[in-house]
Amino acid sequence: MIISHEGPFYSHENWKKLYEKDSVYMTKLQLIEDTAIHIFRFHDYYHRYNPDGVMAGLIQKLEWENHVEEHLSIATTIVTPKKTVADIAKYVKDKLDAPFVRVVGELSMECQRIGLLAGYRGGGEVVIPLFQNQNLDLIIAGEGPEWESPEYVRDAVQQGKKKAFILIGMQLVKNLAWNT
Numbered sequence: 001m002i003i004s005h006e007g008p009f010y011s012h013e014n015w016k017k018l019y020e021k022d023s024v025y026m027t028k029l030q031l032i033e034d035t036a037i038h039i040f041r042f043h044d045y046y047h048r049y050n051p052d053g054v055m056a057g058l059i060q061k062l063e064w065e066n067h068v069e070e071h072l073s074i075a076t077t078i079v080t081p082k083k084t085v086a087d088i089a090k091y092v093k094d095k096l097d098a099p100f101v102r103v104v105g106e107l108s109m110e111c112q113r114i115g116l117l118a119g120y121r122g123g124g125e126v127v128i129p130l131f132q133n134q135n136l137d138l139i140i141a142g143e144g145p146e147w148e149s150p151e152y153v154r155d156a157v158q159q160g161k162k163k164a165f166i167l168i169g170m171q172l173v174k175n176l177a178w179n180t
Helices: 015-019 023-034 053-062 085-095 124-134 149-158 170-179
Strands: 002-004 039-041 068-071 076-084 102-104 110-117 138-141 164-167
Touching (some): 053 076, 053 085, 053 110, 085 102, 085 110, 085 138, 085 164, 110 124, 124 138, 124 149, 149 164
Parallel strands (some): 002 039, 110 138, 138 164
Antiparallel strands (some): 068 076, 102 164
Protein backbone atom coordinates (compact mmCIF):
# COMPACT_ATOMS: atom_id res chain seq x y z
CA MET A 1 0.00 0.00 0.00
CA ILE A 2 1.20 3.50 -0.84
CA ILE A 3 -0.03 6.51 1.11
CA SER A 4 0.56 9.63 -0.97
CA HIS A 5 -0.36 13.27 -0.77
CA GLU A 6 -0.91 13.77 -4.49
CA GLY A 7 -2.51 11.32 -6.87
CA PRO A 8 -0.44 9.03 -9.08
CA PHE A 9 -1.59 10.45 -12.40
CA TYR A 10 -0.41 13.97 -13.21
CA SER A 11 -3.60 15.95 -12.48
CA HIS A 12 -6.18 16.86 -9.84
CA GLU A 13 -8.84 16.36 -12.50
CA ASN A 14 -10.42 13.11 -13.61
CA TRP A 15 -7.24 11.59 -14.99
CA LYS A 16 -8.95 8.55 -16.54
CA LYS A 17 -10.67 10.72 -19.12
CA LEU A 18 -7.56 12.86 -19.68
CA TYR A 19 -5.08 10.06 -20.23
CA GLU A 20 -6.89 6.83 -21.05
CA LYS A 21 -5.19 6.59 -24.46
CA ASP A 22 -1.74 7.77 -23.35
CA SER A 23 0.99 5.09 -23.30
CA VAL A 24 2.81 6.54 -20.26
CA TYR A 25 -0.40 6.53 -18.24
CA MET A 26 -1.40 3.07 -19.48
CA THR A 27 2.01 1.55 -18.61
CA LYS A 28 1.92 3.00 -15.10
CA LEU A 29 -1.69 1.90 -14.57
CA GLN A 30 -0.82 -1.60 -15.78
CA LEU A 31 2.10 -1.80 -13.31
CA ILE A 32 -0.18 -0.73 -10.45
CA GLU A 33 -2.81 -3.29 -11.43
CA ASP A 34 -0.31 -6.13 -12.06
CA THR A 35 1.38 -5.66 -8.69
CA ALA A 36 -1.90 -5.09 -6.80
CA ILE A 37 -0.62 -1.84 -5.33
CA HIS A 38 -3.27 0.02 -3.35
CA ILE A 39 -2.95 3.81 -3.27
CA PHE A 40 -4.51 5.95 -0.55
CA ARG A 41 -4.38 9.63 -1.41
CA PHE A 42 -4.22 11.58 1.85
CA HIS A 43 -4.67 15.05 0.44
CA ASP A 44 -7.83 16.99 1.20
CA TYR A 45 -8.29 15.64 4.71
CA TYR A 46 -4.70 16.55 5.68
CA HIS A 47 -5.22 20.09 4.36
CA ARG A 48 -8.36 20.39 6.50
CA TYR A 49 -6.47 19.90 9.76
CA ASN A 50 -6.27 23.05 11.85
CA PRO A 51 -3.60 24.08 11.21
CA ASP A 52 -3.17 22.45 7.80
CA GLY A 53 -0.93 19.41 8.24
CA VAL A 54 1.57 20.48 5.58
CA MET A 55 1.62 24.00 7.03
CA ALA A 56 2.33 22.66 10.53
CA GLY A 57 5.35 20.77 9.19
CA LEU A 58 6.61 23.83 7.32
CA ILE A 59 6.27 26.05 10.41
CA GLN A 60 8.12 23.48 12.49
CA LYS A 61 10.91 23.13 9.91
CA LEU A 62 11.29 26.94 9.82
CA GLU A 63 11.21 27.04 13.65
CA TRP A 64 8.52 29.72 13.58
CA GLU A 65 6.10 28.15 16.09
CA ASN A 66 6.56 31.12 18.45
CA HIS A 67 5.92 33.64 15.65
CA VAL A 68 2.48 32.38 14.56
CA GLU A 69 -0.12 35.12 14.74
CA GLU A 70 -3.08 33.34 13.17
CA HIS A 71 -3.88 30.15 11.28
CA LEU A 72 -6.23 30.93 8.41
CA SER A 73 -7.82 28.23 6.27
CA ILE A 74 -5.23 28.59 3.48
CA ALA A 75 -2.39 30.49 5.13
CA THR A 76 -0.69 31.28 8.41
CA THR A 77 0.32 34.79 9.38
CA ILE A 78 3.71 35.07 11.03
CA VAL A 79 5.08 38.08 12.89
CA THR A 80 8.86 38.09 13.31
CA PRO A 81 11.44 40.64 14.38
CA LYS A 82 12.20 42.96 11.44
CA LYS A 83 14.56 41.46 8.88
CA THR A 84 15.29 42.20 5.25
CA VAL A 85 13.79 40.18 2.44
CA ALA A 86 17.32 38.95 1.65
CA ASP A 87 17.84 37.77 5.24
CA ILE A 88 14.50 35.96 5.29
CA ALA A 89 15.14 34.36 1.89
CA LYS A 90 18.53 33.08 3.08
CA TYR A 91 17.00 31.83 6.33
CA VAL A 92 14.23 29.94 4.49
CA LYS A 93 16.70 28.51 1.98
CA ASP A 94 19.03 27.32 4.75
CA LYS A 95 16.30 25.94 7.02
CA LEU A 96 14.70 23.98 4.19
CA ASP A 97 18.06 22.91 2.77
CA ALA A 98 16.85 24.18 -0.61
CA PRO A 99 19.34 24.72 -3.43
CA PHE A 100 17.69 28.12 -4.04
CA VAL A 101 14.55 30.17 -3.48
CA ARG A 102 13.16 32.74 -5.88
CA VAL A 103 12.51 36.28 -4.69
CA VAL A 104 10.39 39.08 -6.15
CA GLY A 105 10.76 42.49 -4.51
CA GLU A 106 13.43 44.69 -3.02
CA LEU A 107 15.99 42.56 -1.17
CA SER A 108 16.74 45.39 1.27
CA MET A 109 13.11 45.92 2.27
CA GLU A 110 12.44 45.25 5.95
CA CYS A 111 9.69 42.76 6.74
CA GLN A 112 7.88 41.78 9.87
CA ARG A 113 4.45 40.51 8.80
CA ILE A 114 4.69 37.36 6.70
CA GLY A 115 2.04 35.21 5.05
CA LEU A 116 3.08 31.57 4.79
CA LEU A 117 1.43 29.36 2.17
CA ALA A 118 2.24 25.65 2.00
CA GLY A 119 2.34 23.96 -1.39
CA TYR A 120 0.56 25.14 -4.51
CA ARG A 121 -1.26 28.11 -3.06
CA GLY A 122 0.81 30.94 -4.51
CA GLY A 123 -1.71 32.01 -7.13
CA GLY A 124 -3.08 35.52 -7.37
CA GLU A 125 -6.53 34.57 -6.06
CA VAL A 126 -4.91 33.67 -2.72
CA VAL A 127 -1.88 35.99 -2.55
CA ILE A 128 -3.46 39.32 -3.53
CA PRO A 129 -6.31 39.18 -0.95
CA LEU A 130 -3.79 38.12 1.72
CA PHE A 131 -1.65 41.17 0.99
CA GLN A 132 -4.77 43.37 1.11
CA ASN A 133 -6.56 41.90 4.12
CA GLN A 134 -3.68 40.90 6.41
CA ASN A 135 -1.39 43.92 5.93
CA LEU A 136 1.54 41.68 4.94
CA ASP A 137 5.02 42.75 3.91
CA LEU A 138 6.01 39.38 2.48
CA ILE A 139 4.37 36.18 1.33
CA ILE A 140 6.26 32.90 1.15
CA ALA A 141 4.64 30.20 -0.99
CA GLY A 142 5.58 26.80 -2.28
CA GLU A 143 4.63 27.49 -5.86
CA GLY A 144 2.04 29.09 -8.12
CA PRO A 145 1.49 30.38 -11.64
CA GLU A 146 4.35 32.59 -12.79
CA TRP A 147 2.12 35.19 -14.41
CA GLU A 148 0.04 35.89 -11.31
CA SER A 149 1.57 36.68 -7.89
CA PRO A 150 5.15 37.38 -9.02
CA GLU A 151 3.87 39.87 -11.60
CA TYR A 152 1.51 41.47 -9.07
CA VAL A 153 4.43 42.03 -6.68
CA ARG A 154 6.65 43.35 -9.51
CA ASP A 155 3.95 45.86 -10.43
CA ALA A 156 3.46 46.84 -6.77
CA VAL A 157 7.20 47.46 -6.34
CA GLN A 158 7.29 49.53 -9.55
CA GLN A 159 4.49 51.63 -8.04
CA GLY A 160 6.52 52.22 -4.87
CA LYS A 161 4.58 49.80 -2.68
CA LYS A 162 6.46 47.65 -0.17
CA LYS A 163 5.69 44.04 -0.98
CA ALA A 164 7.81 40.96 -1.54
CA PHE A 165 7.23 37.35 -2.54
CA ILE A 166 9.41 34.28 -2.01
CA LEU A 167 8.75 31.05 -3.90
CA ILE A 168 10.21 27.89 -2.42
CA GLY A 169 9.22 25.91 -5.51
CA MET A 170 9.44 22.37 -6.73
CA GLN A 171 13.23 22.17 -6.57
CA LEU A 172 12.85 21.43 -2.86
CA VAL A 173 10.60 18.47 -3.55
CA LYS A 174 12.99 17.18 -6.19
CA ASN A 175 15.96 17.73 -3.89
CA LEU A 176 14.33 15.82 -1.04
CA ALA A 177 13.12 13.03 -3.33
CA TRP A 178 16.53 12.45 -4.89
CA ASN A 179 18.42 12.62 -1.60
CA THR A 180 16.28 10.14 0.33
